[in-house]
Amino acid sequence: MTIPEVQRVRDQRISAVVPLMSPALLHHELPLTAELHDTVLDGRRQVEDVLNARDPRLLVVVGPCSVHDPAAAGEYADLLREQANRLADDLLIVMRVYFEKPRSTVGWKGLIMDPALDGTGHVGTGLRVARKLLLEIVGRGLPTAVEFLDPITPQYIADTVAWGAIGARTVESQVHRQLASGLSMPIGMKNRPDGSISTAIDAINAAAVPHVFPGIDYSGTPAILHTTGNPDTHLVLRGGGGKPNYSAADVEHSLQLLRKAELPERLVIDCSHGNSNKDHLRQPIVVDDVAGQVADGQHGISGVMLESFLEPGRQDLGGQLTYGQSVTDACMGWQPTVEVLEKLAKASAHRRRTARA
C-alpha cells in the first residue's frame, strides 16, 4: 500500500496527535524520594492492615469529588492532616485526590484530561500537575486515594497512591479488572450505578487472579503486562438504581454475598453518590447510620468514603469560580466534615473497646 492509500483508511477521526512524555521522564522530573517512597508503602500497609482486620481502626477515604485547583486541594490537605493526626487512634484517614472523572454522558473529565478546565485537553500538563500535587500531599504524611480510569495514567502516578477505586461505571469492564489485578495498592470495587453488587463481586474475583494484557511500561514502550492478581480488592457500596445501600440490612446482605462467593467479609460504604442522592447535606445522615452500625460492632464495615471540600455544595464550570468548592459532585463543607470524622472516630473506638471486652 502506498502512504496516501494508508492515510485514506487510517486515523479518519483523529484530528491531532500530540507527543506525550513517558512515565519515566515525568518521574525523573518529579521523583518519589526515598522518604516519600516509605510514606507511600506505610500508607498502603496500614490500609491493608485495616482491610485484613489486623488494625481495628476504620478507614476513611475523604476529600473533594475532584481536584480542579491544586492550591485549594493543598489547603484542604493541611486541614485534613491535622484531623488525621488528632484522630489517628481510631481512624486511618486517606485523602481523596481524584484527577479522573468518569462521566455518565459528557462533562469535565478531570484535571489530568483537562487541566485548563476549558476542553483544551493538555494531558501532559495535567499529568505533571497531578503528580506534583500527589507528591506534595504524600510529603505532608497523608496517604492518597484516586480512581483509576484511564489504563495508561497509572504508570505516571500510581507510585504515590495508597488506595485506589474502580468506579461504578467501569467495574464491569475487563480492562479495569485487569488493571486492578496489577495495581500495587488495595482497590475498592464500587457497585454498578444501577445498584448491582454482584458485578462488583465479579470484579473482585476477576482482579484477584493473574492476567496478561497489552499496556505501556515505565519507559512508555508498548508492553505485554503479566500481573500477579490483587488480594486486597474489596466491595464499595455507593447506592444505585435510585436506592441507597448503606442500611444494616443492606450491609448484612452484601456480606452474605461475599461469604457465598468465599471472599473476605469486608466492605467500604461510600456515604455520597447513590447513598446520598448526591445531596451533600444527606452525607451526615448516612454517616449517622453507618457510625451506629460500627458502634454496634459491625466488623464487616472496614471503611467509609466521604466527599468533602473547603466549601459546601458544588458549582458549574464556566463562570467565576468560588475557591474551595467542587466543580463536580456536591461536597460537605469543612466544618461538617470535622463533626462527621469525630462521630466516626467515636464509633470506631467503641467497636474496638467492645470487641476487646
Ligand SMILES: O=C[C@H](O)[C@H](O)COP(=O)(O)O
Ligand atoms: O463523582 C462524580 C460523578 O458522580 C461522576 O463523575 C458522574 O458524574 P455525571 O453523572 O455528572 O457525569
Ligand SMILES: C=C(OP(=O)(O)O)C(=O)O
Ligand atoms: C465517580 C465516583 O463514584 P462512582 O463511581 O461511585 O459514581 C467518585 O467516587 O468520584
